[in-house]
Amino acid sequence: MTQTEGAGETAESLIDRMGAQARAAATDLGFAPAEQRARALQIAADTLDARRAAVIAANARDLDFGRDKGLSPAMMDRLMLDDKRIDGIVAGLRAVAAQPDPLGAVIAEWDMPSGLHIQRVRTPLGVIGVIYESRPNVTADAGALCLKSGNAVILRGGSESFHSSAAIHACMVEGLRAAGLPEAAIQLVPTRDRAAVAAMLRAVNHIDVIVPRGGKGLVGLVQSEARVPVFAHLEGICHVYADGAADLDKARRVVLNAKTRRTGICGAAECLLIDRAFYARHGAVLIEDLLKAGVEVRAEGELAQIPGTVPAKPDDFGQEFLDSIIAAKLVDGVDGAIAHIRRYGSSHTESILTEDDAVAERFFTRLDSAILMRNASTQFADGGEFGMGAEIGIATGKLHARGPVGAEQLTSFNYRVTGDGTIRA
Incomplete structure (x- = not known):
């Protein structure tokens, strides 16, 4: 003893x-x-x-x-x-x-x-x-x-x-x-x-x-x-998905804040998912914003061709970095984002950036994370920001308490x- x-x-x-x-x-x-x-x-x-x-x-x-x-x-x-x-x-x-x-x-x-x-x-x-x-x-x-x-x-x-x-x-x-x-x-x-x-x-x-x-x-x-x-929650593997119908200015603000405001908290974004339609329309702007802010972007597929990125390894997805690092990949629409989050998420917090109400509703109803957001930074995953004054933690289980x-x-x-x-x- x-x-x-x-x-x-x-x-x-x-x-x-x-x-x-x-x-x-x-x-x-x-x-x-x-x-x-x-x-x-x-x-x-x-x-x-x-x-x-x-x-x-x-x-x-x-x-x-x-x-x-x-x-x-x-x-x-x-x-x-x-x-x-x-x-x-x-x-x-x-x-x-x-x-x-x-x-x-x-x-x-x-x-x-x-x-x-x-x-x-x-x-x-x-x-x-x-x-x-x-x-x-x-x-x-x-x-x-x-x-x-x-x-x-x-x-x-x-x-x-x-x-x-x-x-x-x-x-x-x-x-x-x-x-x-x-x-x-x-x-x-x-x-x-x-x-x-x-x-x-x-x-x-x-x-x-x-x-x-x-x-x-x-x-x-x-x-x-x-x-x-x-x-308890085991990990805060939070995703931000930029939909094809996302507003560019909103998306740029939210993505940067979700990753860089404080990198060491459980509400920090750890993975950026970009709809191919968004990428076709706006190019690499979200990735470039992150790189300019000093974030190491571990990119998959076409995104790995962007100068300054690092090729992603398979285990970079589903990783809680708690650091100035983010994984990034292209997906085919909201269903592609949902499939990725279901595979790699930890049921903590996910955010969709879109002006399309139907797409947002599909994201909300087909994912089961404790916190789902629309056009808002994952850094708001906090009891104080939910009007609770403070929080004792974020619960990602389904029994008794959930979320902040x-x-x-x-x-x-x-x-x-x-x-x-x-x-x-």
């Missing part, structure tokens, strides 16, 4: 202790007033705003660690915090606090001939475990969404974001304390020891669902080894049945 850093406590006993504390906190949160939970988030936002210098200093230590570890530029971008990104985290906390409270909401209600009145009502899931890699903002996003939905959470950040996550977590705890809520409602695993991850995946008595947020290696590990149910997982998606429901001395015949 592995000992955690500096405490002489095994990973198993650490998670067992934290899990028991989280379960007790979840019991209190289930009936804590909405105003109290919102107040905790507002105070956490104010505290983070006031402590930003300390958080940025902690992040500088993590950036040094990341450089020494040889993280890629895209991963370093994920890790980095500055004033603008802290502004975004603070705004996300305030947005979640201001949202309608999901708990107690009546999803449906009806009367039965027997005289029973039945309501389906939103309730918390209980205790959520979140395992994530280098993005320290997840500490605030996940903590906020779990608290808003009445769930306790155990956070296990990546070794790269160890100090940043701890600094942000301290602000979340300050909010809980000031609002009179149990501090164990939002806990951060205080060790880089990987054994803590394995212990969380086995903690069926304490954790109700695990949410992994990171690369293919992390998510694949969680999905293969977890005994606790999992909300916000506070509402972190609830279950029960049935509340009222009679009047009613008996069953």
